[in-house]
Amino acid sequence: MAELTSTVAALLMCLAGWALCALSQRDHWVAAGGPLPPPSGRRLRGVRAVAVLLLAGALTACVSGHGTGFGLLLWMMLLGAAAIAVAFTLAWRPRWLHGLAVLMCDTV
Amino acid sequence: MGATFGKSMALLHTWAGVVLGAVLFAVFWTGTLILFWGEIDQWMMPDTRLAPPAASRSAPISLDRAARLVLPLVPEGAAQWRIDLPTARTPVAALSWRLPGGEEHVRLFDPVRYRLLPEQGTDGASGFLVPLHYSLHLAWQDVGKWLVGLAGMAMLALLVSGIVIHRKLVAQFFTFRPRKRLPRSALDLHNLAGVTLLPFHFMLALSGLVIFMTIFFPQAYSGAYGGGPKAKAAFMADAYGRYTRKREGEPGALASLDAMRRAAQREWGGGQPYFVRAWQPGDAAGVIEFRRSYAREVTMNLDQLYFDAGSGKLLRRFEAGPVMTVQRVFSGVHFARFDHGTLRALYLAGGLAGCVLVATGFIFWLEARRTRHARDGLGGVRLVETLAIGAMAGIVLATLAYLVANRLLPAGAGLPGWDRPALEHAAFYTTWLAAFAHAWLRRTAAWREQLLAVAALAVAAVLSNWATTGDHLLSTLGGSLHAVAGVDLALLALAGAAWHTARRIGAREHGIGARGRGIGVRERRDG
Numbered sequence: 001m002a003e004l005t006s007t008v009a010a011l012l013m014c015l016a017g018w019a020l021c022a023l024s025q026r027d028h029w030v031a032a033g034g035p036l037p038p039p040s041g042r043r044l045r046g047v048r049a050v051a052v053l054l055l056a057g058a059l060t061a062c063v064s065g066h067g068t069g070f071g072l073l074l075w076m077m078l079l080g081a082a083a084i085a086v087a088f089t090l091a092w093r094p095r096w097l098h099g100l101a102v103l104m105c106d107t108v
Numbered sequence: 109m110g111a112t113f114g115k116s117m118a119l120l121h122t123w124a125g126v127v128l129g130a131v132l133f134a135v136f137w138t139g140t141l142i143l144f145w146g147e148i149d150q151w152m153m154p155d156t157r158l159a160p161p162a163a164s165r166s167a168p169i170s171l172d173r174a175a176r177l178v179l180p181l182v183p184e185g186a187a188q189w190r191i192d193l194p195t196a197r198t199p200v201a202a203l204s205w206r207l208p209g210g211e212e213h214v215r216l217f218d219p220v221r222y223r224l225l226p227e228q229g230t231d232g233a234s235g236f237l238v239p240l241h242y243s244l245h246l247a248w249q250d251v252g253k254w255l256v257g258l259a260g261m262a263m264l265a266l267l268v269s270g271i272v273i274h275r276k277l278v279a280q281f282f283t284f285r286p287r288k289r290l291p292r293s294a295l296d297l298h299n300l301a302g303v304t305l306l307p308f309h310f311m312l313a314l315s316g317l318v319i320f321m322t323i324f325f326p327q328a329y330s331g332a333y334g335g336g337p338k339a340k341a342a343f344m345a346d347a348y349g350r351y352t353r354k355r356e357g358e359p360g361a362l363a364s365l366d367a368m369r370r371a372a373q374r375e376w377g378g379g380q381p382y383f384v385r386a387w388q389p390g391d392a393a394g395v396i397e398f399r400r401s402y403a404r405e406v407t408m409n410l411d412q413l414y415f416d417a418g419s420g421k422l423l424r425r426f427e428a429g430p431v432m433t434v435q436r437v438f439s440g441v442h443f444a445r446f447d448h449g450t451l452r453a454l455y456l457a458g459g460l461a462g463c464v465l466v467a468t469g470f471i472f473w474l475e476a477r478r479t480r481h482a483r484d485g486l487g488g489v490r491l492v493e494t495l496a497i498g499a500m501a502g503i504v505l506a507t508l509a510y511l512v513a514n515r516l517l518p519a520g521a522g523l524p525g526w527d528r529p530a531l532e533h534a535a536f537y538t539t540w541l542a543a544f545a546h547a548w549l550r551r552t553a554a555w556r557e558q559l560l561a562v563a564a565l566a567v568a569a570v571l572s573n574w575a576t577t578g579d580h581l582l583s584t585l586g587g588s589l590h591a592v593a594g595v596d597l598a599l600l601a602l603a604g605a606a607w608h609t610a611r612r613i614g615a616r617e618h619g620i621g622a623r624g625r626g627i628g629v630r631e632r633r634d635g
Binding site for chain 2: 007018021022025027028066069070073074076077078079080081083084086087088090091092
C-alpha cells in the first residue's frame with residue numbers, strides 16, 4: 001500500500017511539475033490559458049522553481065516507497081510518461097489545463 | 109561530411125537511421141514483447157497454464173520429490189542437469205539436461221501436482237523471440253549479435269546526434285501537433301518520443317552492449333588474462349563464478365536437495381534460489397549448485413552456492429566482485445526480470461515508444477522526400493518505403509502469424525527435416541518475406557493494407573486461442589489465468605490500434621483532416 005501511495009504521489013508531482021513547465025511557455029499558455037494574460041517574468045520564475053521542486057520531490061517519493069534502485073528507475077520512467085501525458089493533453093485537450101493556468105496568473 | 113558540425117550530425121542521424129532503422133525496430137519490437145516472455149509462453153503452451161494451488165502459496169516445491177519425478181529422464185553420462193523453479197509469472201518448472209557433446213534437452217513439469225507435462229512442440233517466446241532480440245537468429249560467426257551490437261551503438265549515436273540537430277529542444281519539449289501535415293506531426297512525435305524518454309533509450313542501448321561485453325569488448329579482459337580459450341575460461345570463472353571438480357569415475361549418491369536448499373537460504377539470509385543445477389551428476393565428485401533469485405532487486409546478482417552432491421556439505425560461496433556487480437546492475441536494468449509490476453508496465457510503454465520513434469523517423473524521412481524523388485525519378489523513397497513497411501508492419505504480421513501457427517498446427521505436425529517448432533519459425537519468416545514483397549509491389553498502399561492485415565490476424569489469434577484451448581477472455585479474466593488474459597487483451601488492443609491507424613490513413617488519402625491547423629499555435633516556417 002505504501003508503494004502504491006508513493007507511486008501515485010510521484011506521478012501526480014511529475015504531472016504537475018511538467019504541466020507548470022509547459023504552461024510557462026508562450027505557445028502552450030495561449031492554448032490552455034486562452035484569453036488570460038500570460039504571467040509576468042517574475043511570476044514565471046517562481047512557477048519554474050515550484051516545478052523543479054515538484055519534479056525533485058517525485059524522486060523522494062519514489063525512493064522512499066521503493067528503495068534506491070527501483071526508486072531511481074521508477075522516477076526516470078514516470079518523468080517520461082508524465083511529460084508525454086502533458087504533451088498529449090496540450091495536443092488534444094489543452095483546455096483541461098485551464099484551471100492550472102488560472103492558478104498561475106499574476107495575483108494582483 | 110557536412111561543412112559544419114550540425115550538418116555532419118544531421119547526415120549521421122539520417123543515414124544511421126535509414127540504414128539501421130529496420131534492425132532497430134526488430135530489436136525494439138522483440139524486446140518489448142519479451143518483457144512478458146513468461147505470459148506469452150503460457151499462451152503458446154496451453155499445458156503450462158497452471159492455476160496456482162488452492163493451499164497457501166508459500167509452500168515451496170519439494171526438490172526431493174521433484175527429483176524423484178524427473179531425474180529418471182536424465183540419461184547416464186549427462187554432463188549436467190538443472191531444475192528451474194517456478195515463479196509467480198512462470199508457474200511451470202523445467203528440467204533440462206546437457207549431454208557431453210553440448211546437446212540440450214528440456215522437459216516441463218507441474219511443480220504443484222508433480223506431473224510431467226507433454227512435449228509442447230514449440231519454442232514459445234523464450235526460445236524464439238528472445239534469441240531473435242539479441243542475435244536475429246543469425247548464428248554463423250556471431251554475425252547476428254554483431255549486427256544487433258552495431259545497431260545498439262548506432263542508437264547511442266542517433267540519440268546524441270538527434271539532440272544536436274534538434275534546434276529547439278526546450279521550446280518544443282512538449283510540442284505535438286497531430287493536426288498538422290504528416291511530415292510536421294511525424295517529426296513532432298519523433299522528437300517527443302525521443303527527448304522525453306532519452307534516459308530510457310540511452311540506458312537500454314548501452315546496457316544491451318554491456319551485457320555482451322565479452323563479445324564486443326574482449327580487450328577488457330584479455331589485457332589482464334591473455335588470449336586463448338583457457339584465459340577466457342579463467343576470466344569467466346572469476347567474473348561469473350564457476351566451481352569445478354574433476355570426475356572421479358566412481359558412482360555417487362545424491363543427498364537431500366531440500367536440506368541443501370534450506371542451508372542455502374540460511375547462507376543467504378532468507379534469499380530464495382531460482383534454480384538448482386547438478387554438475388557431473390551420478391559421479392562421486394558431483395556438485396550441486398544453487399543460484400539466488402534476483403526478482404526483488406534491480407541487480408541480476410550472481411550469488412552461487414556449491415554443495416557436495418553426496419554429503420550435502422557446503423563447498424563454496426561465490427558473489428560477483430565490485431566491477432562485475434556494475435555489469436550486473438546494467439544487466440538487471442536491461443533484462444527487467446524483477447517483480448515490479450509498475451516499473452515493467454512503464455518499460456512496456458517505453459519500448460513501444462521506441463518503436464514509435466523508429467516508425468515516425470521513417471515516415472518523416474519518406475514524406476520529406478516523396479515529391480522530390482518522384483519529380484527527379486530517384487528510387488530512394490520506393491526502396492526505403494519497402495524497407496520500412498516490411499520491417500515494421502511486416503515483423504508485427506510475422507509475430508502474429510507465429511502465434512496463429514502455434515495454435516493451429518496439430519500436435520505432431522512435421523515435415524521431413526522440419527519439426528513442429530521449425531514449422532512455426534517458417535510461418536514467421538515466410539510472412540515477413542511476404543510483407544516485404546507486398547510492400548515492394550503495392551508501394552504506399554501497403555501501409556494501410558498491412559495494418560488491416562495486422563488487425564485481422566490479431567483477432568484471429570485471440571479466436572484461435574479460444575477455439576483450440578477453450579480459454580476465452582471471460583473465463584481467463586474471471587479465473588486465475590491472468591497471463592493468458594493479458595496476452596489476449598494485448599492482441600485486441602493491437603488490433604484496435606492497427607485498425608484505427610488504417611482508417612486515419614484512409615481518411616488522409618481522401619483529403620479529410622489532412623491539412624488541419626494546430627490549435628492556437630502560430631503558423632511558423634520551422635522544422
